[in-house]
Amino acid sequence: MTEARTQRDAVVPFIVDIPRNLIIGFLLGYRKLISPIYGDVCKYFPSCSAYALEAVTVHGAVKGVYLATKRVFRCNPFSHGGIDQVPDGRRIWPEGKLPKIMVMNHPPIPADEDEDAANAARGA
């Protein structure tokens, strides 16, 4: 994979990216068509499909699918959920070309208006 990236050949990266792009296409279709029907049930943020999409985008088909599978099993009726981000990858995107899923999965969280109340709630 790294070899393919260093040779900035137009064809090799394209072929290497085929499995990744197939999975990305499938996930985008799922999120557009099936996910809305099934509703909002995921215990985590980002949801399992968003996690999978980011994982495959950042880590490629093999590691991405592995990470996503682990996540789906983590998201079971006996877990408490929470925020669970994809581990950082080595892939770097040029300025302004960050994939949309990366933006959506890492929203800036505005500070609470009354920080004291929030801290009190956290301390309880």
Place this chain on the structure above:
Amino acid sequence: MGFFDTILWPFQFVVTWILRICHEILTAIGLNETSGWNWTLSIVLLVLLIRAALIPVFVKQIKAQRAMQALQPDLRKLQAKYKGKKDQLSQQAMLAEQRELFKRHKTNPLSSCLPLLIQMPFFFALFHSLNNARGASENEEGIGQLTVTQTHHFADSSIFGAGLSDTFLGTFNSGSPQISVILISVVMILAMVASQFITQKQIMTKNMTKEALEGPFMQQQKMMLYILPLVFGIGGINFPIGVLIYWTATNLWTLGQQYWIIRNNPTPGSQAERELNERRAAKGLPPIHEKKKKAEEETPEEPELPKVQRSQPQRKNRRKK
């Protein structure tokens, strides 16, 4: 064996084994060995077993929903924080904060998709078994754990003249369509759509708070209400009658389960909760969650008071660990 068969094999083993045991028990208590009703009941028993095995998951979810009461003040605060912020990034941030809140309180009312994912391979295994029943029967082979004789019976079984392994599309395209298959498929599809529709409608009209009824989630719910019948329709004409029996039975179970939740564990602030409280008042019982609500109303600024009462479910958790 192909890739798909290999993955399905253990599930097919379980499904056919349960079917076989059910069929043998039903035959022992006097049902005709070759009757389609015997196999139909066996499939219904399979559904009951799978859904009963998932009851602990369901109980867990109800407990989480009950604990939601304690989260209400924090959830309202969150809603206030993001009021009017409708852009996608703010919505995402709100979702993230909400999930974090659930984690902090160690209670999560969301069901996760695993209950559905677990049922899928069993469903496909039954589908696969019914689809291959004819072929295996003609080749004098057994399917999964079914003996050759049982496979013959399974492949040839029918109710009202419609074979359990026949499909609507199959008979429609065969040149000489069987009216019985078409009729039973259509009745089953209608039953599935109706049960799904009622389940969904029940949630929407009775078990949602005013805020939820006006939120973006409602749009999704509405979409689901009208798209799912389409999914059932398209799926239904492709699936063998036996699979439709399975699907209808599992839908009816969901309907009953949902009815029970809405009646006994309604969402705080919903129509169903008001109805429950009316029933409780008629019996001379205090409204459900009354104490907690009063505490909230009296001291909306001070988060300390509800927290004192909140410690109870936490203690329970600790004891378990």
